[in-house]
Amino acid sequence: MKVVYPHMGYLNIPINHMLNSLDISYVPTPRITKRTVEIGSLHSPESVCLPYKLTLGNLLEGIDAGANCLVTICGAGKCRLGFYNTVQKISVSKVMSEPFSFYAINTSTGLFNSLYNFLRKASPRSSRITIAYSIAKAIKMLKAIDTMNDAKNYYGPRSSNPELLIDIYKTNVTKLDKCQSFKEIEHIKDQTLELMRSCADETMKPLKVGLLGEFYVVVEPYVNFEIEDTLVKLGVEVKRLVSTADWAYAQTLLRALKLYNEETEHLDGARPYMNYHVGGEGLKTASEALRCAKNGYDGIIHAYPFGCMPEVVSEYALKRITADFDLPMLALSLDEHSSGVGLTTRIEAFIDCLRRRKTQRIRKNAALL
Amino acid sequence: MIKVGIPRGLLFYDYGSLWSDFFTKLGVPTITSSETTKKTLTDGTNLAIDESCLPLKIFLGHVHALLNECTHIFVPRIAQHHKDYYYCAKFAGLPDIVRNSFNIDERRLISPNIESKNLYHTFKACREAANCLDASPIKSYLSYLHALHEYKNTQNLSCKNKDTFVAVVGHSYLLHEPFFIQEIKNVLSAQGMKIATPDQVPPKTLYELSAELHPEVYWQLSAKIVGAAQYFCALPNIKGILVISSFGCGPDSLINEYIDNLILKPSGKPYTFVNLDEHTGNAGIVTRVEAFLDLIEWRQ
Numbered sequence: 186m187k188v189v190y191p192h193m194g195y196l197n198i199p200i201n202h203m204l205n206s207l208d209i210s211y212v213p214t215p216r217i218t219k220r221t222v223e224i225g226s227l228h229s230p231e232s233v234c235l236p237y238k239l240t241l242g243n244l245l246e247g248i249d250a251g252a253n254c255l256v257t258i259c260g261a262g263k264c265r266l267g268f269y270n271t272v273q274k275i276s277v278s279k280v281m282s283e284p285f286s287f288y289a290i291n292t293s294t295g296l297f298n299s300l301y302n303f304l305r306k307a308s309p310r311s312s313r314i315t316i317a318y319s320i321a322k323a324i325k326m327l328k329a330i331d332t333m334n335d336a337k338n339y340y341g342p343r344s345s346n347p348e349l350l351i352d353i354y355k356t357n358v359t360k361l362d363k364c365q366s367f368k369e370i371e372h373i374k375d376q377t378l379e380l381m382r383s384c385a386d387e388t389m390k391p392l393k394v395g396l397l398g399e400f401y402v403v404v405e406p407y408v409n410f411e412i413e414d415t416l417v418k419l420g421v422e423v424k425r426l427v428s429t430a431d432w433a434y435a436q437t438l439l440r441a442l443k444l445y446n447e448e449t450e451h452l453d454g455a456r457p458y459m460n461y462h463v464g465g466e467g468l469k470t471a472s473e474a475l476r477c478a479k480n481g482y483d484g485i486i487h488a489y490p491f492g493c494m495p496e497v498v499s500e501y502a503l504k505r506i507t508a509d510f511d512l513p514m515l516a517l518s519l520d521e522h523s524s525g526v527g528l529t530t531r532i533e534a535f536i537d538c539l540r541r542r543k544t545q546r547i548r549k550n551a552a553l554l
Numbered sequence: 555m556i557k558v559g560i561p562r563g564l565l566f567y568d569y570g571s572l573w574s575d576f577f578t579k580l581g582v583p584t585i586t587s588s589e590t591t592k593k594t595l596t597d598g599t600n601l602a603i604d605e606s607c608l609p610l611k612i613f614l615g616h617v618h619a620l621l622n623e624c625t626h627i628f629v630p631r632i633a634q635h636h637k638d639y640y641y642c643a644k645f646a647g648l649p650d651i652v653r654n655s656f657n658i659d660e661r662r663l664i665s666p667n668i669e670s671k672n673l674y675h676t677f678k679a680c681r682e683a684a685n686c687l688d689a690s691p692i693k694s695y696l697s698y699l700h701a702l703h704e705y706k707n708t709q710n711l712s713c714k715n716k717d718t719f720v721a722v723v724g725h726s727y728l729l730h731e732p733f734f735i736q737e738i739k740n741v742l743s744a745q746g747m748k749i750a751t752p753d754q755v756p757p758k759t760l761y762e763l764s765a766e767l768h769p770e771v772y773w774q775l776s777a778k779i780v781g782a783a784q785y786f787c788a789l790p791n792i793k794g795i796l797v798i799s800s801f802g803c804g805p806d807s808l809i810n811e812y813i814d815n816l817i818l819k820p821s822g823k824p825y826t827f828v829n830l831d832e833h834t835g836n837a838g839i840v841t842r843v844e845a846f847l848d849l850i851e852w853r854q
Contacts, residue, residue: 268770457660461646
């Protein structure tokens with residue numbers, strides 16, 4: 186059995202590590218390229234959202250590389266994500282001549298249980314403790330990656346050479362792969378943070394932008410054309426308000442301990458613009474946008490796949506929030522036809538607007554004094 | 555003078571009679587927006603975010619038309635009423651969408667939250683509706699029970715018939731929207747074809763069929779479509795199946811692929827998909843339906 190699973194940001198590092206430590210053979214998912222997009226869209230319904238097409242492209246490329254056990258996630262809800270696996274299975278069976286197994290990890294009945302059951306099946310010889318330990322380690326790694334990413338986004342615009350910090354981040358993230366214990370992960374994380382801090386001048390006050398929206402699009406750098414790095418290079422502090430680690434942490438540990446309360450937290454946060462959960466990240470987007478508005482961010486960027494149902498609902502709320510709080514927003518609706526150049530131009534123009542607003546405001550304040 | 559406006563869109567076509575009956579029994583006069591016109595669609599499109607689905611744009615158009623004619627607007631949030639089925643995101647966020655699009659006074663919006671069929675949630679929803687109207691919650695609940703009883707009795711259905719039919723399958727808010735469907739119906743009846751729709755079959759049959767054969771479908775409205783496709787494919791007097799869906803419909807984008815591969819193709823019956831959008835020119839649709847009818851004829 187050879188496992189393959191779709192890409193999402195740096196998710197492959199902890200997951201490959203987990204599979205290695207449990208002796209499960211897998212095909213390293215080929216990096217997303219133009220070809221992934223092409224074969225993914227070729228076998229997808231036309232009007233489905235972008236993550237569907239790309240994850241299908243990942244799986245199909247994995248099959249070409251010799252995989253025969255496809256792993257994705259599912260889970261009933263209001264969003265389409267839970268139904269991906271059913272239709273992807275149909276598409277794959279049209280292409281695949283040999284028998285294959287398709288395993289969907291169910292997020293709605295508890296990510297931990299479902300993931301644990303899958304790993305038990307895939308690696309029957311590993312003990313229960315080894316499996317639980319490897320899951321915990323993967324989450325720890327994800328958290329470390331997220332912290333390092335946040336640090337890059339914070340120190341990058343405050344240093345004279347943001348590209349250097351991006352490089353530090355990229356090389357140190359790959360180093361995590363070789364870590365054997367929690368301590369080593371912690372060590373690499375601390376080292377990276379220390380290094381980044383030493384490059385930056387913390388007295389600087391760069392523009393601050395919140396990046397929010399749909400999970401996959403915000404996290405996967407191929408899809409959003411490395412929006413975070415682009416912003417950092419422009420000297421803008423970008424706060425990514427969607428985090429894989431927090432999600433995995435909340436879904437596994439907190440949920441198992443019945444401490445899972447992300448939903449209620451955001452319900453309070455999004456009032457009065459949104460009063461109900463709408464599936465996916467819809468409610469979270471609205472509540473985070475409101476938080477950005479109240480906490481003096483210079484602008485927000487809302488990234489979502491074209492036609493995403495929950496994000497379109499929250500876009501109605503965002504329109505109202507940005508009008509009420511006079512907060513500039515750039516809405517990026519991404520599909521497989523988006524081009525990097527077009528996107529970069531829009532981001533640059535947006536940042537120019539924010540800069541001008543800021544200097545005008547400073548000038549106005551000075552005149553008042 | 556209180557007057558509750560009920561927009562003629564989305565679930566109105568399923569539950570509209572129940573809703574207006576409920577308010578009548580509560581002693582509150584209601585007004586339903588008039589039928590969809592070109593203007594409704596244009597207003598809705600201007601108000602909506604471009605990527606929203608067509609039925610939502612029409613719904614917003616209806617709300618817009620009602621705003622000046624009534625004191626309250628009834629926009630329920632229906633997220634779930636069967637434990638295994640969900641409604642899609644736009645139903646779950648409908649009151650929020652309306653509130654954010656029109657910036658209307660909170661007190662003008664009657665938006666009970668329906669998340670479950672159990673007694674507690676039903677009573678809570680009735681209380682929420684009553685609160686906006688200064689009515690007693692008990693009276694509201696009793697009116698609801700009364701209206702529900704009558705709603706269930708009016709649903710007499712029949713499709714068992716020796717005639718041959720073309721089945722038209724899709725969301726009820728598309729199939730009952732004359733603005734879109736009239737032309738298709740005209741073409742079909744001009745060729746002497748009778749039309750069968752999912753509403754002629756008891757919903758219970760459809761849901762059971764869907765739950766039994768396709769348990770992975772978890773949207774309530776899609777389960778009905780899947781059940782209907784399955785039901786019609788098994789009937790010998792159905793000559794062909796026409797699936798209607800609309801631009802921007804999230805569930806449909808996957809469900810159409812699903813029923814195409816797992817239900818319609820294996821059944822061997824002629825079928826086609828018609829996708830509606832706000833630019834719908836009749837000529838294009840007429841051509842497609844006529845081609846579909848030709849296909850049925852050739853098969854015979």
